[in-house]
Amino acid sequence: MQENSTDQPTPRRLKLTLQYDGTEFQGWQFQPNGPSVQQTLEEALEKLLGQRLRVHSAGRTDSGVHALAMPVHFDVDHPIPTANLPVALAKFLPVSISVLSAEDVAPDFHARHDAILRWYRYQIHLSPLRLPLGPRAWHVYRPLDLGAMEQGLALARGEHDFSGFRSSQCQARRTRLKIEQARLTRDGELIALDFKCRSFLQHMVRFLVGSVVAMGHGQIDRARLLRILEHGDRPELILCAPPQGLCLMGVAYNDAARQGMLAADPTPPSF
């Protein structure tokens, strides 16, 4: 096949922003026991471009966790116009994944390493009854003391060793992190817990939510939460909050985006 020299493809790095409903996926990363978002996206790219590419994401969401805006990057030497990718990929993706935007980025941009702020939201539906058509959330039927939960969030803010709030499989070397924002907003029966931090440990948000809910139920007090933060000894009764209430809301790569994310004040429900 003759190639037109003006169409000669040049290797380039692209950034996509994905939205996905994590319900039916085994998380972001390849898994032997079911489809992952990464595998599904790489297969869609292969069908569209005829090339097997490796995609790198800003974070590895767990099985069942959602993303409102997950940045990923990959290198490609295909002439497809960048702006065509979102609609072109839609033909090869399930309804649970969508590419919201595509842009060319510098060849050294890295979706994970260059992130300076990540925003996770956790939604709780507080009610004796479930609402099947309500927002994605952890259904908590026992009343919660929101004041106690606010106290827990206040303690979690700032710099701590979060060893007590991670999965036993977490391989991160640095466990000392600074939570820049941790706050609770309520809209009727819906409670949103927002956490903003440069990076998170595996299951960290879910264990923080489990701890704050344990405070809301009077199962642990401030002193007990402080002991987890200072000594990492998490009591058995603290649940890893279930995945369906958790969503990666966005990732910032420069100071303007970081400031915008810290100032954001969305009204629940968001997902």
Place this chain on the structure above:
Amino acid sequence: MQENSTDQPTPRRLKLTLQYDGTEFQGWQFQPNGPSVQQTLEEALEKLLGQRLRVHSAGRTDSGVHALAMPVHFDVDHPIPTANLPVALAKFLPVSISVLSAEDVAPDFHARHDAILRWYRYQIHLSPLRLPLGPRAWHVYRPLDLGAMEQGLALARGEHDFSGFRSSQCQARRTRLKIEQARLTRDGELIALDFKCRSFLQHMVRFLVGSVVAMGHGQIDRARLLRILEHGDRPELILCAPPQGLCLMGVAYNDAARQGMLAADPTPPSF
């Protein structure tokens, strides 16, 4: 087992209001090829009360169609307090079905026959890109002329023979119905089409939505829609709009509820 005479169960008729996400069900009614909402609810009642009961609903939603508030009734001679049913049944129901309320009704109340107004809403997400975390909707990516759609809804209002807007399986004898309200509201990319009528034919809302969308795409004009309304000859190009965008919003049984439903003005998204 000795029974306390004051606890002697008396046969009584109960009305429940259900909310369900229809995605995983073969509609309301028993089906050989998968679980129905009716079967799932009757099995939950059997587990809770130890009796196999027959439940009657206000309507038979199709496979994949949702209900924000579906009234049903049944007779039972069990001493469980009516008010306990919603929470007690939650233990035996999947997360996709919830009982919102329970009440005692007159022994001749009938959820289907006594309904004087039903409200269905159809949601369309109008955008080149899908939003996996957005509301339940029919994703329409080609632009729609909302003015033309409004014209179609205006024609559908009032009394007509709706033979042209029903499934070939529909067994209703009366096809002459009076649509009391048919309107469009828009909130950004989300369009809600509301239909209020005493009763609907099978697939009627979905064929009406398919027709109005065909007008919005310039595929049919007012004259062609009038011909369907007057002569029942629906052209092939009119789609039965997909089920995931449709939801039964509520059913009225008395004039006050009917007036409230006609005056309701909810902001989308509703489900």
